[in-house]
Amino acid sequence: MALQTHNNLRVGILTGGGDCPGLNAAIRSVAKTLMLTSNAEIIGIEDGFLGFIERRSRPISYQDCSGIFALGGTIIGTCNRADPFNYNGRDCSSEVKAYYDQLQLDALVIIGGDGTLSIGYELSKLGLNVVGVPKTIDNDLMCTERTFGFDTAVSIVTDAIDRLRTTGQSHKRIMIVETMGRNAGWIALHAGVAGGADSILIPEYPYDIQRVAKACTERMGSHHFSIVVVAEGARPVNGRVSVRENIAGSPEPSRLGGIGEQLKVQLGQFMDAEIRATTLGHIQRGGSPTSFDRIFATNLGSYAAKLVESKQFNRAVIQKGNRLSHVALESVANKTRNVPADDLTLQTAIAMGICFGTPNLKAFPHVM
Incomplete structure (x- = not known):
């Protein structure tokens, strides 16, 4: 059966990977910009790439986009277990392309992190016109200085640290806070600095437990409590990351977690203090x-819509130098942006005496 032709621009929107604050704001912006400037028809792909595999989608109207920018989650759903190239052990990518063609899409805006945009890059090789929008609380996407969702996550963790501090002060305890972030320490670093942590342990720099214990002991001696922030991907020197579970068919099959409780046990071997661990999850x-x-x-979202309108496909929107730009999807695919040694916030933390559990981090002597 021949496909019907269409005159209006038809654009699909997909949100992939973990949910994230700001997804609805991005959906709203992409859709409204395209509707108002190009009279486009917007198709929401339901539950991420799973919607392509199971052929589930729905039109998104202007009214659907009203009043959703403050809502968490995503109105079209998401899924982090539906890699079209390995879904339940089989390659469904040709089915994705077939449904893309059936929907007569001129472009697909994919809102997601490194796993989602990596899949988007692979799909672009099959002929899909893809534009990527950087979303992840982890802030670990290559080429961009920031992803949306990160600021909200840092704010939540900071609030938790503030609340745990009063308990630590009252009971003279060491309070450990485990954050998300996978293999990058951005959330732990920024929330740790914002929350006044004494020690921050991040995946980029394996920690020596004796150094962390020494920092905690000194803090307990002067203030009678201590705050330790640890990223879920952190690990001790010559040790392994803590894996909570493995999920087959996911772009990120290893689910990290548990390092907070492990750190509690490790610290208990070196000091006589009451220690509590909290995992925010x-x-x-x-x-x-x-x-x-x-x-x-x-x-x-609005910038991504303009890329679609100008037919600049297979690109990812980025922020660089506080300005929006775009790079090839290939540049962000299958890569992780870690915290570099010259990062401003990291350097500030080192200069202020925050412990990172390693001798390999030094404050740079000169301002560049």
């Missing part, structure tokens, strides 16, 4: 986005 990625993330996601 999915609290970090839920709820309403901050005003910053609402604005940032809106800006990114």
Whole structure:
């Protein structure tokens, strides 16, 4: 059966990977910009790439986009277990392409992190016209200085640290806070600095438990409590990351977690103090986005819409030098942006005496 032709621009929108504050703001911005400037028809792909595999989608109207920018989650759903190139052990990518063609899409806007945009890059090789929007609380996407969702996550963790501090002060305890972030330490670093942590342990620099214990002991001696922030991907020197579970068919099959409790046991071997560990988990990625993330996601979405209108496909929107730009999807695919030694916030933390559990981090002697 021959496909019917269409006159209006038809654009699909997909949100992939973990949910993230700001997704609805991005959906709203992409859709409204395209509707108003190109009279486009917008098709929402339901539940991420799973919607392509199972052929589930729905039209998104202008009214559907009204009043959603403050809502957490995503109105079209998401899924982090539906890699079209390995779904339940089989390659479904040709089915994705067939449904893309059946929907008569002129372009597909994919809103996601490194796993989602990596899949988008592979699909672009099959002929899909893809534009990527950088979303992840982990802030670990290559080529961009920031992703939306990160500011909200940092704000949530900072609030948790503030609350745990009063308990630590009252009971003279060491309070450990485990954050998300996978193999990058951005959330732990920024929330740790914002929350006044004494020690921050991140995946980029394996920690020596004796150094961490020494920092905690010194802090307990002067203030009678201590705050330690540890990223879920952190590990001790010559040790392994803590894996909570493995999920087959996911772009990121290893689910990290448990390092907070491990650190509690490790510290207990070196010091006589009451230690408590708190894992925030999915609290970090839920709820309403901050005003910053609402604005940032809106800006990114509108920019992505303009890339679609100008037929600049297989690109990813990025922020560089506080300005929006775009790079080839290939540049962000299958890569992780880690915290570099010259990062401003990291350097600030080192200069202020925050312990990272390693001798390999030094404050740079000169301002560049």
